[in-house]
Amino acid sequence: MAVSPQIHPLAVTRTGAVVRLRLDRPTLHNAFDAGLIAALTAALEQIARDATVRVVVLEGSGASFSAGADLNWMRGMASASEAENRDDALALARLMRTLDELPKPTVARVQGAAFGGGVGLVACCDIAIGVPEAKFGLTESKLGLLPAVISPYVIAAIGQREARRWFATAEVFDAATALRIGLLHEVVAADALDAAVERQVSWLLMAGPHAAASAKRLVARVASGVDRDRLDADNADLIAALRVSEEGQEGLSAFLDKRAPRWAKD
Structure with a gap:
């Protein structure tokens, strides 16, 4: 697979049959904007066509996995038309569906907070491993919104009963809760995260x-x-x-x- 070593705002690296996609906006907590959505979608679509890629690891730079929507981006969409907002939402929907249906096993390496769309990314991955310090939240209802676009994937991960609570309250919850409700498969100490991810990758490569x-x-x-x-x-x-x-x-x-x-x- 011919990829650039750095696709702003996404870092793409490859070792053998394993591709790592790193959300690379650390100063903005890897928040989504149109550029990140487009870059990640394009990378996933390219990977889907590459028969030599066998495993994908999705991770974030800096302190957060992904803080959801970029505030400046949201400010711009608040003043956009309903039609423009629909097109924007469809772009995010395309990203989530592309990740969810990617014909390669995917592993989310959750080293920090995931909110809104960041939770959606975790839910779309086949395997999700996080650290105890990670925080999670579907905080859209605080803004009078709902996590509509990511809802099919989050509900599939955590179930209807849990989704009713977290969608409505916008509460922030910890990694232990994320593990209990099914958003994470495993919680490990920060210094053991890479080893845990590599262990899952090794199992996938043996299949x-x-x-x-x-x-x-x-x-x-x-x-x-x-x-x-x-x-x-x-x-x-x-x-x-x-x-x-x-x-x-x-x-x-x-x-x-x-x-x-x-x-x-x-």
Whole structure:
């Protein structure tokens, strides 16, 4: 994948099959504006097309993961027309959906606070690991707004019951609460964060590339509540196709031969 080492306001680095996307507006707590939304969306779309990328780590520079919307950006949108605000919201929706449906496993490295859209990014990632000091909030209702664009992903992560509370109250909650309600998968000390992220990356790299990338689509389809007969048929089609695929054949052969599959050696 040919990427610039620095795409302002986003830093993109690659080591082997792993790409790290770092929100890089530390003085503004990595807050969203149109530029960051466009840069992150473009990077994710490029990654989606690159078959050699196997894992994506999303992180933030400085003290915060992402403080949500940039105040200056919000000020500008407050004076914009309803149509302009709709276009702006659709751009954010495109970003969230692109991240959520990215055909690569994603890991959120949450080293600091995440608010509003920052919570949305965490919810869209397949795995989220944070530090005890991290704070979270869906604070839009304080402004007379709601986290509408990110709501499908946050509700999927934390459930309807929890979402009703946090969407309405705009309370700030800690990492322990984020872990309890399902926004984070793991909370580790700050000095253990990188090791915890790398451990998850290592597990993902040992999985079959197609299988790991397809896992989220399987979960989404099962969770959608489609007709059970159709679901059973679709799942049978999926596992049959995987078993006879090159990757499935290699994985089964490696297991039977008691050796590591080829992709685990990459």
